[in-house]
Amino acid sequence: MNLAKVIVDVPTMQTNEPYTYLVPDELNDKLQKGMRVIVPFGNGGRKIQGIVWDIDNNGTFDGELKEISGLLDLDPVLNTELLDMSKWMAEKTYSFQISCILTMLPSVMRAKYQKQLVLNDSSEIDDDILAIFGDDNVVDFDVDEYPASVLKKIIQYRKENKLSVEYKVSDGAKAKKIYAIKPNLTTEQAKEELTKVRKNSKNLIKILDFIINHNDKEIAQRKLVHDFDIPEAAIKSAVDKGWFARFLQEEYRNPYQGKIGTNKPLKLNDDQQSAVDRISAATNRNQDTVFLLEGVTGSGKTEVYLQSIQKALELGKTALMLVPEISLTPQMVKRVKGRFGNRVAMLHSGLSNGEKYDEWRRVNNGEADVVVGARSAIFAPLDNIGIIIMDEEHEASYKQDDSPRYHTRDVAKWRASFHNCPLVLGSATPSLESRARATKGVYQLIKLPHRINNQSLPEVRVIDMKEEVKNSGQEDFSSELLSAINNRLQKHEQIVLMLNRRGYSSFVMCRSCGFVLHCPNCDISLTLHMDSRTMKCHYCGHEEPIPNKCKNCGSKKIRYYGTGTQKVQEKLQSLVPNARILRMDVDTTRRKGSHERILQKFGNGEADILLGTQMIAKGLDFPNVTLVGVLNADTSLDLPDFRSSERTFNLLTQVSGRAGRAEKKGLVYIQTFNPDHYAIRLAQRQDYELFYRKEMNVRHQTNYPPYYFTVKISASDVNEAKAAAKMYEIAKILKAKLSDQAIMLGPSPSSILKLKNKYYYQIIIKYKNEPNMKPCLEYILNHYQKDAQKGLYVNIDPDPLNFM
Numbered sequence: 001m002n003l004a005k006v007i008v009d010v011p012t013m014q015t016n017e018p019y020t021y022l023v024p025d026e027l028n029d030k031l032q033k034g035m036r037v038i039v040p041f042g043n044g045g046r047k048i049q050g051i052v053w054d055i056d057n058n059g060t061f062d063g064e065l066k067e068i069s070g071l072l073d074l075d076p077v078l079n080t081e082l083l084d085m086s087k088w089m090a091e092k093t094y095s096f097q098i099s100c101i102l103t104m105l106p107s108v109m110r111a112k113y114q115k116q117l118v119l120n121d122s123s124e125i126d127d128d129i130l131a132i133f134g135d136d137n138v139v140d141f142d143v144d145e146y147p148a149s150v151l152k153k154i155i156q157y158r159k160e161n162k163l164s165v166e167y168k169v170s171d172g173a174k175a176k177k178i179y180a181i182k183p184n185l186t187t188e189q190a191k192e193e194l195t196k197v198r199k200n201s202k203n204l205i206k207i208l209d210f211i212i213n214h215n216d217k218e219i220a221q222r223k224l225v226h227d228f229d230i231p232e233a234a235i236k237s238a239v240d241k242g243w244f245a246r247f248l249q250e251e252y253r254n255p256y257q258g259k260i261g262t263n264k265p266l267k268l269n270d271d272q273q274s275a276v277d278r279i280s281a282a283t284n285r286n287q288d289t290v291f292l293l294e295g296v297t298g299s300g301k302t303e304v305y306l307q308s309i310q311k312a313l314e315l316g317k318t319a320l321m322l323v324p325e326i327s328l329t330p331q332m333v334k335r336v337k338g339r340f341g342n343r344v345a346m347l348h349s350g351l352s353n354g355e356k357y358d359e360w361r362r363v364n365n366g367e368a369d370v371v372v373g374a375r376s377a378i379f380a381p382l383d384n385i386g387i388i389i390m391d392e393e394h395e396a397s398y399k400q401d402d403s404p405r406y407h408t409r410d411v412a413k414w415r416a417s418f419h420n421c422p423l424v425l426g427s428a429t430p431s432l433e434s435r436a437r438a439t440k441g442v443y444q445l446i447k448l449p450h451r452i453n454n455q456s457l458p459e460v461r462v463i464d465m466k467e468e469v470k471n472s473g474q475e476d477f478s479s480e481l482l483s484a485i486n487n488r489l490q491k492h493e494q495i496v497l498m499l500n501r502r503g504y505s506s507f508v509m510c511r512s513c514g515f516v517l518h519c520p521n522c523d524i525s526l527t528l529h530m531d532s533r534t535m536k537c538h539y540c541g542h543e544e545p546i547p548n549k550c551k552n553c554g555s556k557k558i559r560y561y562g563t564g565t566q567k568v569q570e571k572l573q574s575l576v577p578n579a580r581i582l583r584m585d586v587d588t589t590r591r592k593g594s595h596e597r598i599l600q601k602f603g604n605g606e607a608d609i610l611l612g613t614q615m616i617a618k619g620l621d622f623p624n625v626t627l628v629g630v631l632n633a634d635t636s637l638d639l640p641d642f643r644s645s646e647r648t649f650n651l652l653t654q655v656s657g658r659a660g661r662a663e664k665k666g667l668v669y670i671q672t673f674n675p676d677h678y679a680i681r682l683a684q685r686q687d688y689e690l691f692y693r694k695e696m697n698v699r700h701q702t703n704y705p706p707y708y709f710t711v712k713i714s715a716s717d718v719n720e721a722k723a724a725a726k727m728y729e730i731a732k733i734l735k736a737k738l739s740d741q742a743i744m745l746g747p748s749p750s751s752i753l754k755l756k757n758k759y760y761y762q763i764i765i766k767y768k769n770e771p772n773m774k775p776c777l778e779y780i781l782n783h784y785q786k787d788a789q790k791g792l793y794v795n796i797d798p799d800p801l802n803f804m
């Protein structure tokens, strides 16, 4: 028997194993591992998508088998490497293999299921039901489209088998097709025709001229219209005459077409050169070494990446470079595309789904051998990888927040060892975990301690806002920062200002009774937004009108507290009326391409000040920026998370690094209410190594990573008591199964207890050596799976980055 093992698109624990199907004869020679198929599933035999995990041409099976119904692909969409990886990843992240597989593929390849209503027997069926079908026997069927009276009848007819409901699997992965033209005439024939056409048939003459000059050329119809000024109607009549063959051709959507110039490799300085030498030696020798490239801001890490990629390409290998989403700036694209041209595929959220699919196919077909992208680009279907790079390796966005909760760094390591190639982790402020591994010699440490051209790091001044408020009542702009802003405006130098809170005011409080307006769905206060004149929840998107009286006591004494980017922009504009200010935050960058447009404008000198949230802290390389101001350095310090010092240090160091990157010297102001906090003091010195040692001490004393491993288990339910009770139950299991060296924090409500109408309770376990941990977590996952049907979800987050 020809059998295939298929991983089905039913994400439950019971279906987390491949299912066996019969391969029908007509698919025998076509079916390959890693293809998407349609298979019947369950008692009703509804059709779902699956992935072929394995094929056995001499299989035996006792019992009844269903047949594969159809193929969705002509070539495999997952190679054996990615198939193996999906299994490893499912185990590592306590998730379902099918979820991992779907995460690896472009979203358009996740099949959609369309319910259909089928008419089996039209006798004795009411007219209003027959009308649904029109002339067909099958129609798409969405339950909410019909009134209850109609649904009732449908249910009855179903019982009588006159109607049935089926599922159609529809594949969203469609290549874009365009018309292309190819001349059918030889040059001689065209010349011959030319003597026959009338002198005033201008368009036909143009067409024949085209054929005479380009007679073997295939050309997009659109191009023929554009470049040769031939109207579509004339092309059609040439097709009718048999001069042209017209056919449909696949076209890649290329968002960068023709927009990017070229650039040449720069002459490396000694530190950069020795970095490239060490990295490419590993590529040469097929060694899966992990390098930690610790380079201060502006030390030229990108050039090291590009030249190391170049070396891999020279050996006929491919390269994968990951950057945080927000660093995929026009500058970054220009540098990489400008260096390697069309060989580069870009994968990021700024592209439409169609564009992403096309870029993915260029990689899958081997047409692109350099991939640059954000988190999910780690799954790009490259063969023969010679180098993997992760820029800003400390960035939290490398960890996915939903299932599968993978960290890109772990996947990158897996792929590097599969391909026997180096992995380069780069940052000015490496994560403590990575830096500690470098100390131990697990990673190779490479340092770039100086800025390019030996420009010094900018001077950083810390301003105590407690004093400032006392003396001048100023909350947003200290007098020192303001005079520095004025000074730069006069000199026509540029300014970057960071305020880590968007919106206008962070909360609204009644001064009579102290009532704060909260989101009805979440345990979070609503933020005032002036542009839309609404109160918004930043977690679930809930919006409501700005209140004019207190919802609790009816008082009109309502005050807005705290500031966000919108309010600061207003204030700043009134302080420096002639300055041109650009604001960059989630609200101004929602539209496709707006992020790029803002940065382009700033880069072109069309604005003096770039004001934004942490979005502006990373990667920007503008030579004319000489002043950076952090308006409130404390926002990330106050969070109940053991990494808050590390995050604050990183953010301040990164944003400081935007100043003085070229010839002109940079200056940075950090405004804070905690001027003596070590994270702020050390960020002032931009001394990563000292911060690392200090913070390692803190972690050692408090038993946190990198000294301990952590795992977070959480339960959520619309009923708070149920979520809490479940966590206490789980706590009991954990206590029974784990050693007494494991430290358990909780059960406790999560810091945001209520989110999108669900309550969250959690346990955090810190542990060192706990052989029982994996089986124990798997037991919990299996055991509580059934509760998901009732709306109670138990989630496991290994090595969580978010403790709240």
Ligand SMILES: Nc1ncnc2c1ncn2[C@@H]1O[C@H](COP(=O)(O)OP(=O)(O)OP(=O)(O)O)[C@@H](O)[C@H]1O
Pocket: 266, 267, 268, 269, 272, 295, 296, 297, 298, 299, 300, 301, 302, 303, 427, 428, 452, 618, 619, 620, 621, 657, 661
């Ligand atoms: N060898 C070189 N010669 C001249 N200029 C260079 C050289 N290497 C890099 N540069 C330039 O130095 C500037 C800073 O480099 P780059 O942006 O790569 O720094 P970085 O280390 O990534 O900094 P950050 O961590 O702050 O993003 C860029 O404008 C880059 O073009």
Ligand SMILES: [Zn+2]
Pocket: 510, 511, 512, 513, 514, 515, 550, 551, 552, 553, 554, 555
């Ligand atoms: Zn009130």
Ligand SMILES: [Zn+2]
Pocket: 519, 520, 521, 522, 524, 537, 538, 539, 540, 541, 542, 756
């Ligand atoms: Zn909400």
